[in-house]
Amino acid sequence: MREALRAVVVGATGYTGAETLRWLVSHPGVRVVGATSQKHAGKVLPDVWPQFAGHRVPISAEPPEADAYFLCMPHGEAAKLAPSLPAEAVVIDLSGDHRLPEPLHTQHYGFARAHGPWPYGLPELGMERMIGQKRVANPGCFATALELALLPLRGQMSGRVSAVGITGSTGSGASPSDTTHHPLRAENLRSYKVLSHQHVPEVELALGSMKLDFVPTSGPFRRGILVTYVLPAVPASAWEAFYAGNPLVRVLRRPPEILHVLGTPRADIGVIEGDGVTVVQCAIDNLGRGAGSQAVANLNLCMGWAYDEGLRHVGAVP
Numbered sequence: 407m408r409e410a411l412r413a414v415v416v417g418a419t420g421y422t423g424a425e426t427l428r429w430l431v432s433h434p435g436v437r438v439v440g441a442t443s444q445k446h447a448g449k450v451l452p453d454v455w456p457q458f459a460g461h462r463v464p465i466s467a468e469p470p471e472a473d474a475y476f477l478c479m480p481h482g483e484a485a486k487l488a489p490s491l492p493a494e495a496v497v498i499d500l501s502g503d504h505r506l507p508e509p510l511h512t513q514h515y516g517f518a519r520a521h522g523p524w525p526y527g528l529p530e531l532g533m534e535r536m537i538g539q540k541r542v543a544n545p546g547c548f549a550t551a552l553e554l555a556l557l558p559l560r561g562q563m564s565g566r567v568s569a570v571g572i573t574g575s576t577g578s579g580a581s582p583s584d585t586t587h588h589p590l591r592a593e594n595l596r597s598y599k600v601l602s603h604q605h606v607p608e609v610e611l612a613l614g615s616m617k618l619d620f621v622p623t624s625g626p627f628r629r630g631i632l633v634t635y636v637l638p639a640v641p642a643s644a645w646e647a648f649y650a651g652n653p654l655v656r657v658l659r660r661p662p663e664i665l666h667v668l669g670t671p672r673a674d675i676g677v678i679e680g681d682g683v684t685v686v687q688c689a690i691d692n693l694g695r696g697a698g699s700q701a702v703a704n705l706n707l708c709m710g711w712a713y714d715e716g717l718r719h720v721g722a723v724p
């Protein structure tokens with residue numbers, strides 16, 4: 407039997423940190439040896455997240471020694487911490503700090519970075535290339551859905567492509583703000599960062615040879631993302647062939663639903679063929695496929711384990 411890999415989650419009191427821990431504590435190849443928080447150092451995980459009853463992971467201000475680190479921190483903070491982590495450890499950054507090359511990074515995140523970019527961790531871009539990597543930039547949540555929906559057409563599309571996407575409120579993180587306050591968000595729909603969302607450049611880099619016009623919208627629900635493209639006619643079989651055998655992507659010939667992917671590591675892609683037109687939609691859990699479970703899938707690939715190891719649970723039913 408192999409020895410368990412020691413994992414630490416940095417920023418464990420935030421939403422992506424908690425979701426990453428949710429997958430890690432039941433992963434057969436991993437032992438969670440610590441979690442960090444500035445505000446809750448000295449406590450154990452169930453003090454902050456009662457859902458983790460029975461998992462008394464110690465919370466400290468500084469990350470303890472480990473074999474793998476998951477950086478679930480605000481943009482700018484991960485880039486500061488990363489250089490101090492051991493070179494031989496696997497480090498997976500869920501923030502945007504290591505995704506883009508310069509000058510795109512500084513343009514979109516507002517600060518210059520000393521290191522990076524790191525290998526971009528959308529597994530479907532090529533799983534072999536992730537084996538043995540020690541540093542991974544986990545994709546953004548909207549970016550994951552936008553990329554998975556169009557990946558089968560990579561290299562075949564050029565010119566402009568338009569998409570709309572709706573996300574749940576956990577996409578904004580655990581700290582409340584004017585735009586995430588419940589009375590303003592519940593029973594409301596509001597688009598934001600129209601044509602200027604920071605995930606657009608990583609999508610354009612991942613898909614190549616196309617320009618994305620993207621309208622992000624905040625929805626009145628907690629978890630989930632649904633993105634929609636309307637494309638010139640392409641047969642649904644292109645998606646079915648590309649994702650055949652992938653345990654974490656399901657292709658449907660009907661609209662996918664957020665409810666069916668909540669709490670799962672899966673993406674559901676719906677392809678609807680029309681007269682001279684094809685509608686492609688992708689539904690993911692922004693905290694799962696858009697963050698924590700994708701980070702665990704990337705750890706699996708770095709370690710040479712099965713892509714979906716520890717990621718085979720069924721999601722919650724209503």
Ligand SMILES: NC(=O)c1ccc[n+]([C@@H]2O[C@H](COP(=O)([O-])OP(=O)(O)OC[C@H]3O[C@@H](n4cnc5c(N)ncnc54)[C@H](OP(=O)(O)O)[C@@H]3O)[C@@H](O)[C@H]2O)c1
Nearest residue numbers: 417419420421422443444445478479481501577579580697
């Ligand atoms: N939410 C999503 O759907 C989603 C999806 C994909 C990627 N992301 C990205 O993932 C990152 C985390 O997002 P989130 O939604 O989980 O945010 P969050 O809920 O606000 O959590 C941020 C975490 O970082 C910790 N933190 C804050 N400042 C820190 C510092 N200086 N050093 C160390 N830890 C610090 C916070 O705890 P303490 O203050 O107690 O330390 C908290 O645990 C962001 O970069 C975000 O863009 C988010």
